[in-house]
Structure formats: C-alpha cells, structure tokens
Amino acid sequence: MVADKSGGVALKGSLAALGSAFGFAVFTVALRWGRTGEMLPAVFLSGIFAIAITLAICFGLDLSLVLSPNDGGIAMAMGVFQVSAGLILYTLGSRSLPAAELALLSLAEVLLGPLWVWLFLGETATVNTLIGGAVLLAAIAGNALSGKRRKPPPITAP
Structure with a gap:
C-alpha cells in the first residue's frame, strides 16, 4: 500500500x-x-x-x-x-x-474507502491500493466460506 x-x-x-x-x-x-x-x-x-x-x-x-x-x-x-x-x-x-476474525471483519470497512473518495472527491485509486483491497476481500471471503469458525460445544443432557 x-x-x-x-x-x-x-x-x-x-x-x-x-x-x-x-x-x-x-x-x-x-x-x-x-x-x-x-x-x-x-x-x-x-x-x-x-x-x-x-x-x-x-x-x-x-x-x-x-x-x-x-x-x-x-x-x-x-x-x-x-x-x-x-x-x-x-x-x-x-x-x-475470536480476535483474529474480529479484526479481519473490521477490515471490510477499509475496502469501501477508495470507493467513497472516488464517488465524492473524484480521487482515483492506484494499482497497489486495488491489489491491497483484493487481498483483503479474498481474506474476508475465504474466512467466511471456509466454515472454520469456532463451533459452540454441543448441549448435553445431564
């Protein structure tokens, strides 16, 4: 970046x-x-x-x-x-x-930053900015699609 x-x-x-x-x-x-x-x-x-x-x-x-x-x-x-x-x-x-997933999801906000400055200020994003956004988007999508989220323990009857 x-x-x-x-x-x-x-x-x-x-x-x-x-x-x-x-x-x-x-x-x-x-x-x-x-x-x-x-x-x-x-x-x-x-x-x-x-x-x-x-x-x-x-x-x-x-x-x-x-x-x-x-x-x-x-x-x-x-x-x-x-x-x-x-x-x-x-x-x-x-x-x-988990902290890592929480931080990764918070980066979704960053993905829209270049879009907002392009729409409202006419600023264009550099190639490196677009590559960085693509990496973030791939990480967020990969995390969401992987199904590796921590599952709660099953409820057992006493």
Missing part, C-alpha cells in the same frame, strides 16, 4: 497508520482478554487516550486547538456516529468472535 509513496510526509503518514493499526490491535486483544466482564468502559478509556495523544501532538507541533463551528460540528458528528457507535458495536461483537 505504501510501495509507490516516497518523501517525508508519506513516511510520517505511514508511521501514523502503523501506530493506529498497533493501537487497534491492542484494543482488540484487550477486548477479547476481558470478554467475560463489561468492556464498554474500554471504549471510553480509548477516547481519553486519543484525546491525550492528540493534545500531545498538537502541542508538540504548535497546532491550534480552536475549531470553526462548521469543523466542530463535523468532528462531533463523526465522533458520535462514526467512531463511538462503531466501537460500541465492535466491543459488543468481541464477546463472541
């Missing part, structure tokens, strides 16, 4: 994406580790961590924390509907799916 990118900005973006993927992996494993308890507070805690990290980045790069009313409204809508609702549903689903 990053093979055709070069320069300092692309490297910083790739490192940020790697950090995001690492954080999401830690979150997924933590959800599965604590699946017997209530893990919705972990979603709240992840938001607190995100605020702290964002503040550190903004202060470190001397960026303003002030948003226009329009940008603030967009940020609030995305925070409530896109991020929070998605993470709550992901957390609830983590009780019944």
Whole structure:
C-alpha cells in the first residue's frame, strides 16, 4: 500500500497508520482478554487516550486547538456516529468472535474507502491500493466460506 509513496510526509503518514493499526490491535486483544466482564468502559478509556495523544501532538507541533463551528460540528458528528457507535458495536461483537476474525471483519470497512473518495472527491485509486483491497476481500471471503469458525460445544443432557 505504501510501495509507490516516497518523501517525508508519506513516511510520517505511514508511521501514523502503523501506530493506529498497533493501537487497534491492542484494543482488540484487550477486548477479547476481558470478554467475560463489561468492556464498554474500554471504549471510553480509548477516547481519553486519543484525546491525550492528540493534545500531545498538537502541542508538540504548535497546532491550534480552536475549531470553526462548521469543523466542530463535523468532528462531533463523526465522533458520535462514526467512531463511538462503531466501537460500541465492535466491543459488543468481541464477546463472541475470536480476535483474529474480529479484526479481519473490521477490515471490510477499509475496502469501501477508495470507493467513497472516488464517488465524492473524484480521487482515483492506484494499482497497489486495488491489489491491497483484493487481498483483503479474498481474506474476508475465504474466512467466511471456509466454515472454520469456532463451533459452540454441543448441549448435553445431564
């Protein structure tokens, strides 16, 4: 996905994406580790961590924390509907799916990213992006068609 990118900005973006993927992996494993308890507070805690990290980045790069009313409204809508609702549903689903399958299914969202930017922004995807999407689609389809999901133990009469 990053093979055709070069320069300092692309490297910083790739490192940020790697950090995001690492954080999401830690979150997924933590959800599965604590699946017997209530893990919705972990979603709240992840938001607190995100605020702290964002503040550190903004202060470190001397960026303003002030948003226009329009940008603030967009940020609030995305925070409530896109991020929070998605993470709550992901957390609830983590009780019944293995971590690897949970993470694989979450990548289905990534498949539609190039479509949305093409439809709404007119951006075209590179060949490497399409190849990466095909690999993800093949992995998701292969997992769904393989029937290798963990089966619950049979119920036996006492």
